[in-house]
Amino acid sequence: MTTRHREDARGRGGSSSPHAEHDDVAPAVAVDGLYKRFGSGPDAVTAVDGVSFAVEQGSVVGLLGPNGAGKTTLIKSIIGTVLPDAGAVRIMGVDVREAPREAYAHVDAMLEGARNDYWRLTVRENLRYFATVGGVDPDSVATRHDRLLDRLDLAAKADEPVRNLSRGMKQKVSLASVLAGGADVVFLDEPTLGLDVASARTFRAEIRRLAAETGLTVVLSSHDMEVVEAVCDRVIVVADGRIVADDTVDALLRADEHTLRLTSPAFDADVVTSLRERFTVTDVERLDRGARIEVTADTDGLYALMDALRRRDVPLTEVRSVDPGLDDVLLDLTGDDPGRGTGE
Numbered sequence: 106m107t108t109r110h111r112e113d114a115r116g117r118g119g120s121s122s123p124h125a126e127h128d129d130v131a132p133a134v135a136v137d138g139l140y141k142r143f144g145s146g147p148d149a150v151t152a153v154d155g156v157s158f159a160v161e162q163g164s165v166v167g168l169l170g171p172n173g174a175g176k177t178t179l180i181k182s183i184i185g186t187v188l189p190d191a192g193a194v195r196i197m198g199v200d201v202r203e204a205p206r207e208a209y210a211h212v213d214a215m216l217e218g219a220r221n222d223y224w225r226l227t228v229r230e231n232l233r234y235f236a237t238v239g240g241v242d243p244d245s246v247a248t249r250h251d252r253l254l255d256r257l258d259l260a261a262k263a264d265e266p267v268r269n270l271s272r273g274m275k276q277k278v279s280l281a282s283v284l285a286g287g288a289d290v291v292f293l294d295e296p297t298l299g300l301d302v303a304s305a306r307t308f309r310a311e312i313r314r315l316a317a318e319t320g321l322t323v324v325l326s327s328h329d330m331e332v333v334e335a336v337c338d339r340v341i342v343v344a345d346g347r348i349v350a351d352d353t354v355d356a357l358l359r360a361d362e363h364t365l366r367l368t369s370p371a372f373d374a375d376v377v378t379s380l381r382e383r384f385t386v387t388d389v390e391r392l393d394r395g396a397r398i399e400v401t402a403d404t405d406g407l408y409a410l411m412d413a414l415r416r417r418d419v420p421l422t423e424v425r426s427v428d429p430g431l432d433d434v435l436l437d438l439t440g441d442d443p444g445r446g447t448g449e
């Protein structure tokens with residue numbers, strides 16, 4: 106994984122920083138024992154319950170979990186808009202309590218799908234404004250802003266005041282402002298909420314490009330599994346304020362294992378029994394003629410299965426991949442009780 110810094114962001118927070126020599130090895134974000142409880146007594150809600158993790162520079166990490174799991178509170182506790190009760194946060198190696206200005210100079214965020222864009226300013230003026238606020242000379246990044254506007258399909262609206270835009274376009278401006286600011290680490294809470302299919306696709310491509318080309322680190326929370334699968338190197342699953350899984354998307358999806366649904370008029374009791382002896386048959390549904398079965402196997406197992414079926418001259422009328430999606434995995438990990446996440 107890259108540890109390159111964004112060129113225009115180099116020196117943000119002071120290139121003479123006493124922490125600068127650690128920047129190449131420090132995680133972009135390191136969270137240790139973070140804890141946040143709202144309220145007190147029987148109504149208290151523990152939103153973040155002893156969370157620790159580190160995010161490598163240049164990686165894209167997804168925070169997933171059911172409603173109320175604590176994702177937003179976790180992000181807010183990291184970026185300092187919520188004060189955690191306990192725990193430590195380091196951004197690019199800088200402790201937020203020891204040097205908050207320096208630490209947060211590396212960070213930008215878009216929370217709950219919105220951000221305080223200036224609706225009287227044009228799209229381009231907003232980008233320039235937020236670059237300036239982020240300590241970047243807007244002229245030095247004008248080309249990058251143009252490219253961003255282009256890629257997010259905002260170029261035609263670049264000189265339009267934001268207030269004249271549709272809700273989805275305003276959201277894209279918010280995203281563009283965050284991505285244009287020159288931060289090393291961006292936190293995006295539900296970034297694709299309200300975006301149309303094409304815009305969400307553009308967003309996914311842009312996030313991957315920025316992470317790969319500029320070393321931008323992205324932490325995003327989303328209920329949109331397509332986005333998570335497409336952009337995240339790694340996924341942290343939160344339930345009831347705690348981490349219940351922290352792994353790559355492939356590992357969570359068990360990408361080395363596949364489940365096929367096969368239908369054949371020749372699947373009688375004999376054939377199914379002999380298949381069961383060699384393969385993991387997870388489901389059998391008898392049909393008027395034959396049966397529909399589900400078999401889980403790795404690649405070698407699938408080859409062996411097909412060979413066995415061919416040897417027995419079993420005709421297949423349906424072959425369908427029914428691999429579980431990230432949403433299935435998530436439900437398995439967190440349960441689907443909508444009452445979860447209320448703390449205790």
Ligand SMILES: Nc1ncnc2c1ncn2[C@@H]1O[C@H](COP(=O)(O)OP(=O)(O)OP(=O)(O)O)[C@@H](O)[C@H]1O
Nearest residue numbers: 143150152171172173174175176177178179446447
């Ligand atoms: N300011 C607050 N005061 C009291 N309780 C809060 C506050 N903010 C969040 N909570 C509670 O903390 C828990 C975690 O909420 P949070 O918004 O962090 O979850 P989430 O995972 O982001 O949910 P969603 O997917 O619905 O956005 C919830 O039980 C919520 O009601």
